Amino acid sequence: MNFSKEEILARANSVSKNTLMETLNIEMVDVGEDYLIAKMPVNERVHQPDGVLHGGATAALAESVGSFAAHIFIDTEKYFVRGLEITANHLKSVTSGTIYAKATFIHRGRTTQLFDIRVTDEEDKLVSYCKLSTIALPKAK
Known part of the structure; x- marks a missing residue:
């Protein structure tokens, strides 16, 4: 990573304005x-x-955290990221509180990426298990 943790999080959260996130x-x-x-x-x-x-x-x-993770680890001046496929296995019902999604690389290729995404509740109990594949495509010149 070329930026500090704080810079990465601030940048990711700032581009979420007026979006689904x-x-x-x-x-x-x-x-x-x-x-x-x-x-x-x-x-x-x-x-x-x-x-x-x-x-x-x-x-x-899950798709938001995985897609952002892919963006963090590529050269966004040259490439953009798109999701290819997401799967989600919902294992536990939640009615309130906060859930957390941790996207971790399974495969970190130049073109395709695969993420393991575990969604947990405030007690770190597994709510959903997801996998996301993304693709990095060159930006038009």
Whole structure:
């Protein structure tokens, strides 16, 4: 990483303005050499009609943290990142609090990346297990 942890998190959170990430209150909160962690509050904005966390909101959190992680570790002057596929296995219901998603590299190729994304609750219990594949494509000159 060429920037400090604080600079990376500030940059990631600043580009979320007027996006789905802002709508869902997704915030990047920690970064390391091969991972990125985001959090999202669980409230009525992300509930299903019966009051539990919507799987689509969980998938949006997972894709957001994985895509941001891919951006952090590539040259964004030359490449842009797009998601190719996401899978989500929802294992535990959540009705309130905060959930955390940690994206860790499984494969860190020049063109494709694969992430293991574990979504946990405030007690570090697994809520969803996700995998995301992304692709880095050259920007038009």
